[in-house]
Amino acid sequence: GESVGLHLPTLSVQEGDNSIINCAYSNSASDYFIWYKQESGKGPQFIIDIRSNMDKRQGQRVTVLLNKTVKHLSLQIAATQPGDSAVYFCAEKSGTASKLTFGTGTRLQVTL
Amino acid sequence: GAVVSQHPSWVICKSGTSVKIECRSLDFQATTMFWYRQFPKQSLMLMATSNEGSKATYEQGVEKDKFLINHASLTLSTLTVTSAHPEDSSFYICSASGLPTAEAFFGQGTRLTVV
Numbered sequence: 329g330e331s332v333g334l335h336l337p338t339l340s341v342q343e344g345d346n347s348i349i350n351c352a353y354s355n356s357a358s359d360y361f362i363w364y365k366q367e368s369g370k371g372p373q374f375i376i377d378i379r380s381n382m383d384k385r386q387g388q389r390v391t392v393l394l395n396k397t398v399k400h401l402s403l404q405i406a407a408t409q410p411g412d413s414a415v416y417f418c419a420e421k422s423g424t425a426s427k428l429t430f431g432t433g434t435r436l437q438v439t440l
Numbered sequence: 441g442a443v444v445s446q447h448p449s450w451v452i453c454k455s456g457t458s459v460k461i462e463c464r465s466l467d468f469q470a471t472t473m474f475w476y477r478q479f480p481k482q483s484l485m486l487m488a489t490s491n492e493g494s495k496a497t498y499e500q501g502v503e504k505d506k507f508l509i510n511h512a513s514l515t516l517s518t519l520t521v522t523s524a525h526p527e528d529s530s531f532y533i534c535s536a537s538g539l540p541t542a543e544a545f546f547g548q549g550t551r552l553t554v555v
Binding site: 364426430431 | 444482533544546549
């Protein structure tokens, strides 16, 4: 079936460096993508989203890039901070479908 | 963003008993609510989608009689784990959205431990 997956299960970065978390999706009909941050014992927290008619969107310290040609999504975090340590999930949905399909997740570890 | 409150945040119950988890949208009307299950170090697995006033749509492999979902109002959905067993121990998370195409907001999750 369709799936959304991540390339790296764990990413370790030094404080102050930039982080890049990747996600591959297989549903070519997906037209809306979201990145979530999940801290231990908590629910997912919305970070940033992007629609398929865009290839880049920027937020505060975060940027999402979408490459529809290769069905790839990435989350870039600038000047990574200890508080960014969490598991990051990409999620997608298509058309008017209301449910989200989540990727497998990447744990971001920020070292001092 | 909008606030979704989930209660309780954790619960321990004896095997064979039933447990009810509540999911409330505090500042918006949630026409659609979703229930997820998450095992340690794994992703969120959608269990069911519920629309206010209608029966929930369960994902393949999820037992309807085991996980009872009620969405009787636009601000409240409940998940009842019936006759709980240790293998039902998990992190249960709800999300809610005002419209099918709108952003979904997540609750803080409920850690269920069945002993």
